[in-house]
Amino acid sequence: MFDIIYGLEMIGIVAFAISGMIAARSKNMDPVGVFTIGFITALGGGTLRDLMMDNHPLYWIKHQEQPIFILCLAIIFSYWQRLGRIRESRIVVPDAIGLGIFSILGAQLALDLGHSWFIASLLGVMTGTFGGALRDTLCNEVPFIFRKDQIYASISFAGCWIYFLCQWQLASEALSLSIGLLFIVIARLLAVRFDIRLQRDASH
Template sequence: MHETQIISALWLIGILAEAMTGALAAGRKQMDLFGVVIIGCATAIGGGTLRDMLLGNYPLIWVENVHYLLAIACASLLTVMIAPIMRYLSSFFLAIDALGLAVFSIVGAQKTLMLGYSPLVAIVMGLVTGVFGGVIRDILCNQMPLIFRKELYAVISLLTAAIYVGLKLLGIPEWINLSICIVTGFSLRMLALKYHWSIPTFDYQSGNDQHSH
């Protein structure tokens, strides 16, 4: 069960870090403390909650283990208190976010396979778990979701989940699979940030739109 404990610890670090990034997003929109907690919770557990609802997997993890919800709320409020030093920790948070993306993508795929769904559904649910907390955060903050406009994020989540499922089907030992996927997902995300890797964008403007500018 050793690798299960490691993945659980990484998952917990990931949700707390996502809660803090959500709280910072709320702070940029000058929300009150209730808003900070709501955005923090949505960012941290939104993806996993959406996955379990789509798969009909109840009770939801934060309903069954309410202490997770309390920890996320505390992390969100802690962010408000230490906000002045957060700018000095930006690189650290980018690294934790990259780790969280890999771990969430793996956990999403792992849980979906355990519930007996097909490999393709597992890959999609890895993506949902990895990125949709951020999508919900950005929608609540009234901005274009990060995954649709910036460096590779969703593609890395999809790739990490796909590698995990592929190696699982090949019968690779779980700890080796987890190690490969975490290192690959984390490294790709950090490289994408450093070198501004992105996929092509689609910029469509009709003739009427162009004349109106």
């Protein structure tokens, strides 16, 4: 199971780092800015999770290959001109992937440490959303989690509970993880595609 978890973590790190780097390049940041935004987006949620659960050393400190990989990715993003021309609207797909992976893995770690489903779901949401919130804030944008026209944290929260229920009913942990993760990714993409919101203005 460890290999599956670590593999998912690396995919989530790549996805969130790419979303951060797209945002940074759209703001004409230099390579240092590209790395910083990518690093914060990819590892910010996990850092908050570890700090809140007093889980030391922080995960990325134990696994230095993760920030090293983000640095290499930032260098490629900064100097490969074709990547630099990716439109900011393309951020939605890698962001959705990162949201799904880190929400479920954050919740799973909280369960492993003995927390209740409710607390684990909140920690999952924090893990999945905090990096993106920092990315948007540092890029002078309103974070997805605070936008009235976006369903974001609620999808993460629902996905965590779907994971818990599947884990309760199914014998396969890998299948439970996959169902929760895919729900968040697909629901997030559909919400953006079809402009699904929790609340609309009265004029709508």
